[in-house]
Amino acid sequence: MITLPRHARGNLLVNFCNLAPLLHNNSVVMIHDAQTFLYPEDYSGRQAAAYRHLLPWIGRRARRVLTVSEFARQTLVAHSIASLEKIDVVHNGTDHLLDVAPDRSVLARHALTPRSYVLVIGTAKGYKNIRRVFEALQDRLPGGPRLVVAGGPGAEVYRKKGWEPPEHTIFTSFVSDAELRALYENAAVFIFPSLTEGFGLPPVEAMHCGTPVIAARAGAMPEVCGDGALLVNAGDTRAFRTAIEAVLQDRQLRDELTGRGRTRAGELTWDRAGERLETIISGLLRTGRKSSLSGPCDQS
Secondary structure, three states: OHHHHHHOOOEEEEOOOOOOOOOOEEEEEEOEEEEEEHHHHOOOOOHHHHHHHHHHHHHOOOOOOEOOOOOHHHHHHHOOOOOOEEEEEOOOOHHHHHHHOOHHHHHHHHHOOOOEEEEEEOOHHHHHHHHHHHHHOOOOOOOOOEEEEEOOOOOOHHHHHHOOOEEEEEEOOOOOHHHHHHHHOOEEEHHHHHHOOOOHHHHHHHHHOHHHHEOOOOHHHHHHHHHOOOOOOOOOHHHHHHHHHHHHHHHHHHHHHHHHHHHHHHHHOHHHHHHHHHHHHHHHOOOOOOOOOOOOOOOO
């Protein structure tokens, strides 16, 4: 917060990780979402309070605010973080996982075979809505595919929150990017049930891997997934169950989702994100205030 402005010496400072030095107003800041405003209970009290206090201040001081979706843009406006005309959307790239070779040892470690499981990303945050998948799959699916929870805590953490995982659920605990790619590629279907997301990388990562995706019709998911995913009501347990059964039983639907998913994922690349960012930054440089200085992430 102090060192970067001193080194920038008035130059344009670009910050990609939500926070930016308050003492330097020649800056661009990427604020990814407003989750601490929408679901403060899912963050530590100190973290939520700090973000709720700092983000509007940072938004006022910055020359431009970047965010990752039109949904996030509208949310930042709704919570008075910045005005609509001050915010530019730069969609995330999603093709980073393709640079990692899949590590299929994770399948053997958990006795999994291709297309024998339904995949979800593990998290105990309420807005991630994993309990909805647990509820939808309490009764075993036809054909017996298991639920695999990649990453996140073990079953006991969910049970303490009153969320009962289906019988025979597999909890992988931490997985590397290489293991995650292998899990994506071999899943029968990937489920992303979040109540809100500023962007939502996992469903598009799964699309890159050729896996059919079911996502909640909430947050930025309709914008980000487009027609590459089957979208359902985030609060409708039966809708998730019906969608999962449909994908598992209908080969034509699976093939259509796989094809549309790959097409949509191919539109969300880091090259395109970089081109969009360059256009925005170049415009600011042409209006003066010296040359640019790219700031590193200053938060975890």
